[in-house]
Amino acid sequence: MTAEALPIEALLDAEPEPAFTILCVDDEVNILSALRRLFRSSGYRILIAEGGAAGLEVLANEKVDLIISDMRMPGMSGAEFLSAALERWPDIVRILLTGYADIQSTIEAINRARISRYVSKPWDDAEMLRIVDEALAVKKLEREKAQLNSVILRQNSELKRLNLSLEDKVKERTQALEMTMGELTEVHEKLKKGFIASVRVFANLIEMRAGKLAGHSRKVAELARAIAQQLELSDAEAQDIFVAGLLHGIGKIGLPDALIAKSFVQMTLEERNVYAKYPAKGQAALMSLEHLQSAAKLIRSQHERFDGLGFPDRLSGMQIPIGSRILNIANDFESLQAGMLTDKPMARPDAIKNIETGRNKRYDPAVVDAFLAVVGKPEAAPLGREREMRSKDLQVGMVLARDLIAAGVMLLAKDYMLDERLIGQIKHFEEADGTPLKIYIQVK
Incomplete structure (x- = not known):
């Protein structure tokens, strides 16, 4: 685990803290010795200086956290020494040793050198230790705060670096995914085109077998899809209806040649009974093709009538799949114009009128309205x-x-x-x- 991954508490404890350094300044050697003995077991690092000038020299060469200075010293008083220390090293804690007779000068020193505490001589050892410990406890908090800020700065810097790296990785991954999606979309489009092309091949084979006009299945499919879109059906439903339109006559392949060559009005009752079986045969022919099952169901019901008099299952109204209701109109409209239902081809306006007269009987009125809206539109330029x-x-x-x-x-x-x-x-x-x-x- 890297240092940046450690919790903050672990980072603070990872580097041992240096001992606090105390500088004792006094012109009396016995006072300095007493202070050294007092702090010997406290864990503090002790430095001594015999006077103010010597103390300033020590401060210039050592990192000091706390100063204990006597007030009365020859050459430079404690107040003067601590004032000089304040100017150059303001963060050092300053404690003044003073006698009862020096109260006025002590007050002046507090005001001048911003003394943290003053201790009267002779001092109480326990009291002195408590005062120093409390003063350095504040320093410890300040040190930990600075260390914590340093850790936060390092972690923020590392976090920025990781964020930049993550953004680059996300961008790189996104680009890779977009490229993959583009490739998949292209493959899907190719498969879809290949699928439709295969369906059109089947439709061509059906038309060759039937000996009717070329392109009939495509016209039925395109009209049926346009009606589905006019009714605001989903893209998937419109696609199934389009495919069903292309393959709507696949069941005719098994019919006799003489029967296929006849228009519906020319068939005998017996021939019509045989002819009526082709939608179910068309569904059966597509049984093994999973992707064509929805279209196969529409093919089976393409000749069901809205009034229930159609074939092969005598369905009526909303029992008939919407795609089959659409396919019924599209197929009849194109078949009327091609002469596949009557003994001769019918003009387009007459074919439209014929569809209108079948409203509520042969055809769903809502689908008739959609059909009229489609055929009534001017052909696109x-x-x-x-x-x-x-x-x-x-x-x-x-x-x-x-x-x-x-x-x-x-x-x-x-x-x-x-x-x-x-x-x-x-x-x-x-x-x-x-x-x-x-x-x-x-x-x-």
Whole structure:
């Protein structure tokens, strides 16, 4: 343990205190001898001087804590000696030895030399020891106070140093954590993009199997997410609804080709019963994927009606998950325009009106209101211009301004940033297919 770590009491006791030094000044040798004998067993260090001049010389060379001086001395009186000592060493305790006949000069000496005490001759030994002990007790307190102040100053200095060191360490650690968090955020974003990309691949496969218009699943997903945001659902809920929109038709993969090719109004009752099983099959297809369980539940209930006449579980009202209620409207709206529900495609205004007429029957009225608010907003102006490019001119970092579609299948979604691998795959696809792709790139 370092000295700075010790408690203050231990620091005060760590260094032995030097003995107090007493200077006895008198022109009579027997008086000096008596005083030396008196303090011999007290533990004090005793110095003697035979007169005032000799006393000043001792003071100039030794550290003295207390002076005992006789009043009557030849050459320099005790009052003169103690006055000179006061001027040069004011912290020394001064005691005057005086006789009864010297009372007037004693008073003058007290006033002139600021004498702490005076002791009459002949003195009482016990009284003399008590007076000196009390005087030096005050000195001891002063010494301990000075020592304590020194310790506090050292500890404050060390504390400042430790604080600076701690601040540097905290700053260094914070920077390291921020760097780590930044790296984790970047990795998380990559994983999230990879996850969404994988989901979009599934959606493309579904559309290829269904033989319908490319990009339908993405349109449903984006509209459903916009409605969720209009309803102020959480980001997590909106993300689940978006993913469910991309995968809403995954259960159709197991349906017969002839059934998939038909619009809903063209199906027979038997075919509709078979068709009604695809939402549950879609949930089952995602059963083993833990991160898609929330989306899978929404897919199962996407065709439940608000009035309870939907499928597969005949849920009604608030029994239907909010995401499924949203997905129902988004899917029907895009399907109406694509001709997937009726025998021919429906114009956008007519599709909107069709959704409105389903309020409180097929659709949740609150979700209808949110849908109308979304489709009623003017389409956002593009952030930048676009330019059609050949695949040979593509560069890493370019961003698609439109969905990349080939043979009715969406290869890459709008806003996708191209990397070297994707550019190579696009070129390879063109070579294999023998048809140049229409590639639109954002221009800032």
